[in-house]
Amino acid sequence: MKYIERTYRLLHRQEDLAFFQVLIKETDLDIGVLRSKLTPELVAGTRRQVMSVRSQLEQYIACDVTFVKTLKPYKPVPGAPEIVKLMADAATRAGIGPMSAVAGTIAQYVGGYLVKRSREVIVENGGDIYIRSERMRKIGVFAGPSPFTNRLALEIQPHQTPLGVCTSSGTVGHSLSLGRADAVVVLAPSAALADAVATAAGNLVQEEDDLQAAVDFALGIKSIIGAVAIKNDKLAAAGNIKLAPM
Template identity: 60%
Template sequence: MDYIERTYRDLHRQGDLIHFQVGVKETDLDIGVRRDRFTPELVSWVEKLIKEQRSLLEEYINRDTVFPTTLNPHKVLPGAPDIAIEMAEAGQLAGVGPMAAVAGAFSQVVGKALSRRSRDVIVENGGDIFIKTSCARKVGIFAGTSPFSNKIALEIQPWQSPLGICTSSGTVGHSLSFGKSDAVIILSSSPILADAVATAAGNFVQVEEDVQRAVDYAASIKGITGAVAIKGEKMAVWGQIKLVPMG
């Protein structure tokens, strides 16, 4: 797994940005910002932000014990923090539990905050990405043992950003999936929604022929702008997706 972690992180890193890592408990972010915006103080500021948001979420979970375990849409209790509310709303739209969106939630919170300090930002959290860009960028696709893996990339244009690019896989990584996709990649202006829908769409994929079903499902959800589903030698694509060769 360590080898996979290092490999897939290479797929979104950009040569013109400085990338650094910030880890707080299970939250493990790879962050890219413009070189002129990077300072040691920025790293500390991001770490503090993650701790604050994690604390809000952890305190809420102590109050709402169903929230972290349910696999179904869940209504939050009064007084829930914004991060929990947005996760639950995304889960409602996607038909999954709120924790399906937790990685996308931290990418979004940190990405939006950093966007006020850097014109170009990439935040990756377990394959779930927030990107804001002033130029065209390639984000490579890792799809396990599929022949498409490490061969193709998404080309993202500035007009598409800020953008969430979230990936679910039934064959790679530790995230819960009831499907067997090599990769389901979802695009949305909300990384939180993209993360939840990636999980839900990935659950549809058991065999190669299911990739179209997964993409059709994602396309039916308001707020989703693009979808790619890969299983073995089959791939389905919908929406604002431009695939280009890696390299």
């Protein structure tokens, strides 16, 4: 399958890192590591890691179809793989179905593999990011038609990482959202949790007046560091989060 550049990926690209892509079925990762660490062996190992994680998830889903279909919290069957349990736990804390956490969970798994090989790591999976860094990073916010797109960024400090920075949108992309937010961005130590909570908070936004309720909901969940919700030219933010111009 041919790789197609996603333009929003420019918002998390860092000049001091080297980036490569891993594309396997629905999983489309953009990965940044220290330039000195980018080798064919690292790329091959990362690809094997993605295939392993996907295989575990696919084999489980084949035996438990409800896991992939339900929009409500769900307890996996005994003996489920760790990735399945992590997704289910994150989604239960957010009050929604486990597939809401799939992109963030895969980014987190791959990031965990890479941090053993590079001090600086960014893994982006469909707008959901795992980051580990020893320097301040700016991550741009993509909010579709909102005027904040390409103008607003999050400042991520080293002490906050490893960190999940995950985005849900009701106006951009193919992921399921029951809301109409241009973007809801959630920060948490777990990218799986950040992904699930971003989806749940995004579901609450139908109008601009819902933005504050969405970020309040996110901050009401233990371990969430911060949240930003955007619709049109309106924005709400809460928590330990620093906004900056791009």
